[in-house]
Amino acid sequence: MILTSPDPFRLDGKVAAITGAGSGIGAAIALLFGQRGASVAVLELDPVAGARVVQDLRGHGIDAEFVPCDVTQDAGVAGAFTKVKERFGHLDILVNNAGIGHVGTLASTHEADFDRLFAVNVKGVFLCSKHAMPHLIERQGVICNLASIASLIGIADRFAYSMTKGAVLTMTKSVALDYMPYGVRCNCICPARIHTPFVDGYLAKNYPGQEKEMYDKLAAYQPMGRMGTPMEVAEMALFLCCDASRFVTGQALPLDGGKLTG
Numbered sequence: 001m002i003l004t005s006p007d008p009f010r011l012d013g014k015v016a017a018i019t020g021a022g023s024g025i026g027a028a029i030a031l032l033f034g035q036r037g038a039s040v041a042v043l044e045l046d047p048v049a050g051a052r053v054v055q056d057l058r059g060h061g062i063d064a065e066f067v068p069c070d071v072t073q074d075a076g077v078a079g080a081f082t083k084v085k086e087r088f089g090h091l092d093i094l095v096n097n098a099g100i101g102h103v104g105t106l107a108s109t110h111e112a113d114f115d116r117l118f119a120v121n122v123k124g125v126f127l128c129s130k131h132a133m134p135h136l137i138e139r140q141g142v143i144c145n146l147a148s149i150a151s152l153i154g155i156a157d158r159f160a161y162s163m164t165k166g167a168v169l170t171m172t173k174s175v176a177l178d179y180m181p182y183g184v185r186c187n188c189i190c191p192a193r194i195h196t197p198f199v200d201g202y203l204a205k206n207y208p209g210q211e212k213e214m215y216d217k218l219a220a221y222q223p224m225g226r227m228g229t230p231m232e233v234a235e236m237a238l239f240l241c242c243d244a245s246r247f248v249t250g251q252a253l254p255l256d257g258g259k260l261t262g
């Protein structure tokens with residue numbers, strides 16, 4: 001057996017752009033990728049969160065920069081990737097992580113909710129992938145999208161959110177096929193419930209006074225009896241973005257605490 005590279009799980013010399021890296025899963029991915037040797041561009045809407053994560057990364061000796069970015073704005077996204085290229089010289093990895101949630105059925109979802117969810121969760125992935133792609137082609141790079149278990153099975157009360165994550169899964173397959181000839185891979189992760197500010201925020205908003213009860217219910221949804229952690233998602237993202245997965249593209253990897261086992 002011959003090792004293909006000294007350590008295929010390292011990212012030395014690579015540059016990763018991570019959207020929504022100011023919080024939760026994105027912040028964990030930024031830290032793990034940086035610890036594995038990558039330089040990290042934190043593309044984030046919230047300037048306070050973005051700056052805080054960059055300060056933390058630099059504290060760990062990681063080369064990092066906050067790049068302000070609203071993933072829903074075409075011109076802004078184009079400008080953000082120009083800044084990444086100017087600051088780091090190239091781009092190897094894009095993680096489309098920025099996303100927002102929504103609780104509602106067909107009847108209780110308003111048009112404005114639908115538009116907002118699609119703007120961030122679908123159009124945002126489209127715009128970032130589009131503007132990153134010329135740079136990724138130069139480096140035979142890779143995209144990792146954050147889909148959801150809702151891309152694979154029905155989840156009660158998540159009508160608009162589930163549709164957007166279904167679109168992320170099909171976008172992943174489409175991009176993987178179209179850019180295979182250019183050496184760019186594209187995969188997505190389908191997490192069940194992960195304990196992040198995203199979860200705490202929507203428990204506080206949608207179940208005020210019942211947060212603990214609802215937290216336990218959401219934890220029990222996974223047969224393993226708990227929520228996943230942001231670092232567990234980051235570890236799967238690392239696999240999908242490093243050379244260890246060089247023969248993997250167009251795939252949707254569940255990270256579900258056993259939910260899809262049957």
Ligand SMILES: NC(=O)c1ccc[n+]([C@@H]2O[C@H](COP(=O)([O-])OP(=O)(O)OC[C@H]3O[C@@H](n4cnc5c(N)ncnc54)[C@H](O)[C@@H]3O)[C@@H](O)[C@H]2O)c1
Pocket residue numbers: 019020021022023024025026043044045046049069070071072096097098099100101120124146147148149190191192193194195196197198199
């Ligand atoms: N937490 C879960 O249970 C879970 C499960 C499955 C999938 N996901 C997906 O994982 C991703 C990250 O989730 P999280 O739980 O870490 O969320 P989070 O709310 O903790 O973090 C999301 C980040 O995205 C940023 N963001 C929001 N809108 C943006 C925009 N327009 N432009 C740029 N940045 C923007 C926010 O400021 C925030 O920093 C999302 O796509 C989410 O749908 C989460």
